[in-house]
Structures are given as C-alpha cells and as structure tokens.
Amino acid sequence: MGKALEVLDLVASFGRPVRFSEILDKSPYPKATTYRLIQTLTNQRMLGFDAERQTYAPGVRLVRLAHAAWTQSSLAPIARPFIDALSLEVGDTVHLAQLDHAQVLYVDKRNAREPVQMFSQAGKVGPAYCTGVGKAMLAYLPEAELAPILSQQSYHRFTPSTLTSEEELRAELANIRARGYAFDREEHEPGIICVALPILSESKRVLGALSVTTTNTRKTLDDLAALAPVIAETARRIAGEAESWRFPDAAAQTTRTGT
Incomplete structure (x- = not known):
C-alpha cells in the first residue's frame, strides 16, 4: 500500500497527464514494480488511463475521495x-x-x-x-x-x-x-x-x-x-x-x- 501511494503521489506531482516513461524516470522502484503498482492503481480507479494518448492521471475515485477529505478533514x-x-x-x-x-x-x-x-x-x-x-x-x-x-x-x-x-x-x-x-x-x-x-x-x-x-x-x-x-x-x-x-x-x- 505504501509503495502504491508513493507512485500515486508521484503521478499527481506532475500536474498533468504523464506517460509511463516519465513516471519510471522519477520512480524509486524498478520498472516491473512501477508498472505493477500503476496497474493496481488503475484497476482501483485511483489512476485513469488515456489509451489514445497513453497517459496516466489521477482517477475519478481519487477525486471523490479528495472531495470527501476536503469536506470532512x-x-x-x-x-x-x-x-x-x-x-x-x-x-x-x-x-x-x-x-x-x-x-x-x-x-x-x-x-x-x-x-x-x-x-x-x-x-x-x-x-x-x-x-x-x-x-x-x-x-x-x-x-x-x-x-x-x-x-x-x-x-x-x-x-x-x-x-x-x-x-x-x-x-x-x-x-x-x-x-x-x-x-x-x-x-x-x-x-x-x-x-x-x-x-x-x-x-x-x-x-x-x-x-x-x-x-x-x-x-x-x-x-x-x-x-x-x-x-x-x-x-x-x-x-x-x-x-x-x-x-x-x-x-x-x-x-x-x-x-
């Protein structure tokens, strides 16, 4: 969970949709581990994947959680x-x-x-x-x-x-x-x-x-x-x-x- 959150933070830090190669350049984890974490986050809808542009961005589930955090915390x-x-x-x-x-x-x-x-x-x-x-x-x-x-x-x-x-x-x-x-x-x-x-x-x-x-x-x-x-x-x-x-x-x- 901790590694996945680190990758999620990394993707969000770009402030724009990013390609896997860009994430990998800054990831502290090997290519296989980074890819696995990104796939997990995508499957959980914490990241969204644009197949046409081949980019990742914070997902709609994360937006919903962020709104809840903003309201409650x-x-x-x-x-x-x-x-x-x-x-x-x-x-x-x-x-x-x-x-x-x-x-x-x-x-x-x-x-x-x-x-x-x-x-x-x-x-x-x-x-x-x-x-x-x-x-x-x-x-x-x-x-x-x-x-x-x-x-x-x-x-x-x-x-x-x-x-x-x-x-x-x-x-x-x-x-x-x-x-x-x-x-x-x-x-x-x-x-x-x-x-x-x-x-x-x-x-x-x-x-x-x-x-x-x-x-x-x-x-x-x-x-x-x-x-x-x-x-x-x-x-x-x-x-x-x-x-x-x-x-x-x-x-x-x-x-x-x-x-």
Missing part, C-alpha cells in the same frame, strides 16, 4: 465565508493552510482584486520553513511535535532571503511568538511577501493558518503588519466555528478518553 468548508469577507476587506490574496506532516497544504485561496501570479494554489503542498503560513503554524507547535518537523525541512535556498538552517528558523519562530504573526520576506518566491497568523483552538492546538499575500511593489511589510489585527479576528472566528466541529484527531481522542 479540512478547515476550508467552515472557513469559506470568513476568508471571503477578509479578502473583500483587505483586497489582497488570502490563503488558508494546514500542516500536512512536515509540509504546508494550501486548502483554500482567494485572489486579490488584481491577482498576482504565485506558487500557492488550493491543493498544492509547499515548504513550511520558508512560507508565512508554515512559520506561523510551526511557531505554536509543542516541542515534541516541532522537533521532528524541523528535522525534515530541506532548508533549500529559494531566494537570498530564505532561512537555510534549523538554528535560523528556531530564532525566527521565537520572534513570531513574541509579536504574534509571521512574515514571508520573499523567502519562497522573489517579490512575494505576506503576513500570516495561526488559527488556534481554545486549548492552543494549531488548526491552520491564514495569510494575506501581495508583492513588494504594492505593499511593504509594515503595510502588511497593519493588517494583523483583522487577520487575527478572522482566525479567531474560524477557530470558534471549528471548536464545535469534530476534527479526526479530536474525535479519536474523545473515543480513547470516553469523554
């Missing part, structure tokens, strides 16, 4: 009206994100009145150590959760502003906790800046993060910092709605404790 459905209102108020791009193991998963996005081309899109996964939403969430994790996540970061230098070590990142996380919000100072993409705040439950569990993103030609970091109070209020309202919503881990804990 992400903040997106309950956060939608709140990020709609925030986007209208600030006029810039708003992101809603959650942690996916050691990475950031963008679960929703509202474009600015004048959209800016950037990496982040709903459904995309990005690095945690050099994005505003990622750092905002990392800053509020307990050490037992934070340490393994930090050890899994690549610390690849995307731009001259990227933090490239755990020591630098830990210092940054301390600053974020002190001021209550995070910045992306062109750390992931040149010219792209943002301010981000965590969405925290009453018990201070990290549920996700919100960011307002723009370019350094439209706003300064000081301009974005001025938006922190309205973002914080939006995060508080989303968290309030989430308190009555059963997240998978919260439901599991309730079952274990019998409360």
Whole structure:
C-alpha cells in the first residue's frame, strides 16, 4: 500500500497527464514494480488511463475521495465565508493552510482584486520553513511535535532571503511568538511577501493558518503588519466555528478518553 501511494503521489506531482516513461524516470522502484503498482492503481480507479494518448492521471475515485477529505478533514468548508469577507476587506490574496506532516497544504485561496501570479494554489503542498503560513503554524507547535518537523525541512535556498538552517528558523519562530504573526520576506518566491497568523483552538492546538499575500511593489511589510489585527479576528472566528466541529484527531481522542 505504501509503495502504491508513493507512485500515486508521484503521478499527481506532475500536474498533468504523464506517460509511463516519465513516471519510471522519477520512480524509486524498478520498472516491473512501477508498472505493477500503476496497474493496481488503475484497476482501483485511483489512476485513469488515456489509451489514445497513453497517459496516466489521477482517477475519478481519487477525486471523490479528495472531495470527501476536503469536506470532512479540512478547515476550508467552515472557513469559506470568513476568508471571503477578509479578502473583500483587505483586497489582497488570502490563503488558508494546514500542516500536512512536515509540509504546508494550501486548502483554500482567494485572489486579490488584481491577482498576482504565485506558487500557492488550493491543493498544492509547499515548504513550511520558508512560507508565512508554515512559520506561523510551526511557531505554536509543542516541542515534541516541532522537533521532528524541523528535522525534515530541506532548508533549500529559494531566494537570498530564505532561512537555510534549523538554528535560523528556531530564532525566527521565537520572534513570531513574541509579536504574534509571521512574515514571508520573499523567502519562497522573489517579490512575494505576506503576513500570516495561526488559527488556534481554545486549548492552543494549531488548526491552520491564514495569510494575506501581495508583492513588494504594492505593499511593504509594515503595510502588511497593519493588517494583523483583522487577520487575527478572522482566525479567531474560524477557530470558534471549528471548536464545535469534530476534527479526526479530536474525535479519536474523545473515543480513547470516553469523554
């Protein structure tokens, strides 16, 4: 199962239909194993095969499962009206994100009145150590959760502003906790800046993060910092709605404790 999921992730990472030869080039498994896994995924309708073009793409069953996950396990459905209102108020791009193991998963996005081309899109996964939403969430994790996540970061230098070590990142996380919000100072993409705040439950569990993103030609970091109070209020309202919503881990804990 684990190998099949790895191949499924690999196919999805292309962002387009792909031929077997392309999959094989990036697969960690031998040709026979890769082919067998692809056939299993295709038979289970997790992958679709276009016989005319000889390409593979995520299948309709996967789309159905993804929709169920989006509805049941992400903040997106309950956060939608709140990020709609925030986007209208600030006029810039708003992101809603959650942690996916050691990475950031963008679960929703509202474009600015004048959209800016950037990496982040709903459904995309990005690095945690050099994005505003990622750092905002990392800053509020307990050490037992934070340490393994930090050890899994690549610390690849995307731009001259990227933090490239755990020591630098830990210092940054301390600053974020002190001021209550995070910045992306062109750390992931040149010219792209943002301010981000965590969405925290009453018990201070990290549920996700919100960011307002723009370019350094439209706003300064000081301009974005001025938006922190309205973002914080939006995060508080989303968290309030989430308190009555059963997240998978919260439901599991309730079952274990019998409360």
